[in-house]
Amino acid sequence: xxxxxxxxxxxxxxxxxxxxxxxxxxxxxxxxxxxxxxxxxxxxxxxxxxxxxxxxxxxxxxxxxxxxxxxxxxxxxxxxxxxxxxxxxxxxxxxxxxxxxxxxxxxxxxxxxxxxxxxxxxxxxxxxxxxxxxxxxxxxxxxxxxxxxxxxxxxxxxxxxxxxxxxxxxxxxxxxxxxxxxxxxx
Amino acid sequence: xxxxxxxxxxxxxxxxxxxxxxxxxxxxxxxxxxxxxxxxxxxxxxxxxxxxxxxxxxxxxxxxxxxxxxxxxxxxxxxxxxxxxxxxxxxxxxxxxxxxxxxxxxxxxxxxxxxxxxxxxxxxxxxxxxxxxxxxxxxxxxxxxxxxxxxxxxxxxxxxxxxxxxxxxxxxxxxxxxxxxxxxxx
Numbered sequence: 001x002x003x004x005x006x007x008x009x010x011x012x013x014x015x016x017x018x019x020x021x022x023x024x025x026x027x028x029x030x031x032x033x034x035x036x037x038x039x040x041x042x043x044x045x046x047x048x049x050x051x052x053x054x055x056x057x058x059x060x061x062x063x064x065x066x067x068x069x070x071x072x073x074x075x076x077x078x079x080x081x082x083x084x085x086x087x088x089x090x091x092x093x094x095x096x097x098x099x100x101x102x103x104x105x106x107x108x109x110x111x112x113x114x115x116x117x118x119x120x121x122x123x124x125x126x127x128x129x130x131x132x133x134x135x136x137x138x139x140x141x142x143x144x145x146x147x148x149x150x151x152x153x154x155x156x157x158x159x160x161x162x163x164x165x166x167x168x169x170x171x172x173x174x175x176x177x178x179x180x181x182x183x184x185x186x
Numbered sequence: 187x188x189x190x191x192x193x194x195x196x197x198x199x200x201x202x203x204x205x206x207x208x209x210x211x212x213x214x215x216x217x218x219x220x221x222x223x224x225x226x227x228x229x230x231x232x233x234x235x236x237x238x239x240x241x242x243x244x245x246x247x248x249x250x251x252x253x254x255x256x257x258x259x260x261x262x263x264x265x266x267x268x269x270x271x272x273x274x275x276x277x278x279x280x281x282x283x284x285x286x287x288x289x290x291x292x293x294x295x296x297x298x299x300x301x302x303x304x305x306x307x308x309x310x311x312x313x314x315x316x317x318x319x320x321x322x323x324x325x326x327x328x329x330x331x332x333x334x335x336x337x338x339x340x341x342x343x344x345x346x347x348x349x350x351x352x353x354x355x356x357x358x359x360x361x362x363x364x365x366x367x368x369x370x371x372x
Binding site for chain 1: 187188189190192193194196199204207210219220221222223224225244258259260261262263264265266284285288290292295297314347355356357359367
């Protein structure tokens with residue numbers, strides 16, 4: 001950030017009065033420009049014991065498989081966002097069951113919320129955002145062609161928890177490239 | 187938003203190619219400026235069956251009572267944020283137990299996460315952000331002097347759930363001033 005989006009003057013990095021960390025502050029009008037983590041909301045859609053994955057039609061990770069998920073927009077709830085992303089990316093309408101994972105992706109300032117969701121019917125398909133959409137049995141999951149480490153973690157936890165048929169909320173924390181230090185707790 | 191924070195030129199509202207909603211787009215360099223919901227993280231700290239509340243030293247709602255909570259910062263997890271806000275506002279260190287409420291405050295583009303937390307010791311106190319910090323029995327809660335409707339909902343749910351000593355994650359949705367239509371489910 002170089003310029004104030006309110007008045008167009010240049011901004012500087014400094015700690016505003018009453019604050020304890022540097023912000024972008026306008027040198028002319030004094031507006032403080034905060035930057036905060038963004039929410040990614042999505043679903044783990046299930047039909048007949050199979051999981052729905054999408055093969056990405058857009059960068060990053062074009063051609064790799066992922067769960068339907070994307071940035072939450074203003075003016076919607078987290079569940080609205082998860083359902084909307086699932087409809088946009090997989091062309092399927094789901095019934096949300098419960099929040100399953102909350103992943104803090106610390107190094108990129110994102111919080112990912114994945115909801116467990118039932119598919120009432122096996123209707124789904126590709127979209128502008130997905131080259132291909134498919135239901136996978138556990139043994140068919142393309143582990144080596146998944147788009148994101150966060151999605152790998154969600155799927156790994158899901159198949160573990162499915163043995164007990166219990167899906168408590170899982171907190172995951174991923175910081176920097178230390179994916180193997182991801183911390184998981186109930 | 188009137189100006190591009192990258193190049194200082196003016197921005198216009200339009201739907202970028204491949205998108206489906208209007209964004210602020212720079213008329214010179216083409217940068218798309220997204221606006222997304224922000225996360226408020228905080229705790230419901232409990233010591234000896236009493237709940238810790240803070241009386242706000244800052245606007246909005248100066249002088250009213252609330253749970254310690256505030257905007258999540260870049261570079262931290264949701265639990266880091268909840269602990270930090272509790273330390274900053276109530277000068278107490280807590281042990282987080284579980285995520286208790288996820289409230290989509292749709293009309294102001296915020297998602298509030300409140301964690302249940304134990305206080306190992308009854309050490310707490312006022313801060314730059316809180317005029318007063320106090321432990322409350324249920325019958326002492328200042329219901330008429332709470333700062334935010336979202337906090338009232340969290341406290342109401344907590345005392346209900348405490349009868350069963352079970353604290354499942356609660357989703358709450360508040361849209362516009364229709365507080366009474368808040369939707370709550372497990």
